[in-house]
Amino acid sequence: KAGVTQTPRYLIKTRGQQVTLSCSPISGHRSVSWYQQTPGQGLQFLFEYFSETQRNKGNFPGRFSGRQFSNSRSEMNVSTLELGDSALYLCASSSGTSLGEQFFGPGTRLTVL
Amino acid sequence: AQSVAQPEDQVNVAEGNPLTVKCTYSVSGNPYLFWYVQYPNRGLQFLLKYITGDNLVKGSYGFEAEFNKSQTSFHLKKPSALVSDSALYFCAVRAGDSNYQLIWGAGTKLIIKP
Numbered sequence: 001k002a003g004v005t006q007t008p009r010y011l012i013k014t015r016g017q018q019v020t021l022s023c024s025p026i027s028g029h030r031s032v033s034w035y036q037q038t039p040g041q042g043l044q045f046l047f048e049y050f051s052e053t054q055r056n057k058g059n060f061p062g063r064f065s066g067r068q069f070s071n072s073r074s075e076m077n078v079s080t081l082e083l084g085d086s087a088l089y090l091c092a093s094s095s096g097t098s099l100g101e102q103f104f105g106p107g108t109r110l111t112v113l
Numbered sequence: 114a115q116s117v118a119q120p121e122d123q124v125n126v127a128e129g130n131p132l133t134v135k136c137t138y139s140v141s142g143n144p145y146l147f148w149y150v151q152y153p154n155r156g157l158q159f160l161l162k163y164i165t166g167d168n169l170v171k172g173s174y175g176f177e178a179e180f181n182k183s184q185t186s187f188h189l190k191k192p193s194a195l196v197s198d199s200a201l202y203f204c205a206v207r208a209g210d211s212n213y214q215l216i217w218g219a220g221t222k223l224i225i226k227p
Contacts, residue, residue, distance in 0.1 A: 042219045043203060056214040090156060098207055099164055101147055104156040
């Protein structure tokens with residue numbers, strides 16, 4: 001099976017811009033979770049989508065949003081970028097059950113200037 | 114509140130020695146416990162999980178973890194460390210059958226010295 005893919009791998013944006021990141025999960029997986037990883041804050045949960053519905057949400061401002069399509073592919077959008085949004089954004093897919101482990105993509109490295 | 118603690122930011126071990134990376138948790142309900150590893154400049158990889166059954170679970174790359182319910186711990190272990198084990202290790206817990214969100218520890222940097 002192909003793994004989790006994320007595009008783009010690298011992005012450079014300026015403050016105030018918006019950005020959209022994409023994640024294609026493993027075939028058959030219905031759950032996609034998004035995380036922000038920074039050296040100081042570790043791994044922070046953004047949100048999880050299951051069958052096109054947001055099932056869980058972390059403590060991020062409304063500038064961070066996401067969606068999931070009928071083929072389970074997911075996008076994450078960040079509006080009005082701030083310098084502090086610079087981070088590695090990781091996507092993880094799973095079957096969606098409570099027993100299932102998550103499989104991570106390589107991440108998108110976002111730099112905000 | 115549910116939480117996971119990895120009390121050591123960094124663990125240093127000499128190659129060939131046994132290693133332990135500690136994890137304790139606090140959840141209501143039965144915990145489902147996971148360990149992940151992140152090698153430099155790469156995404157996270159699943160190592161092993163505990164759902165039920167034997168308290169000692171075996172995973173990838175020779176790692177194992179011991180679930181201790183009374184101490185609410187799930188420490189990661191390996192009998193003989195390799196330099197290639199140097200990486201960032203994360204413990205995570207999911208609380209019970211009806212809770213799908215993973216709660217993550219802060220991560221422990223493991224350094225294996227030749």
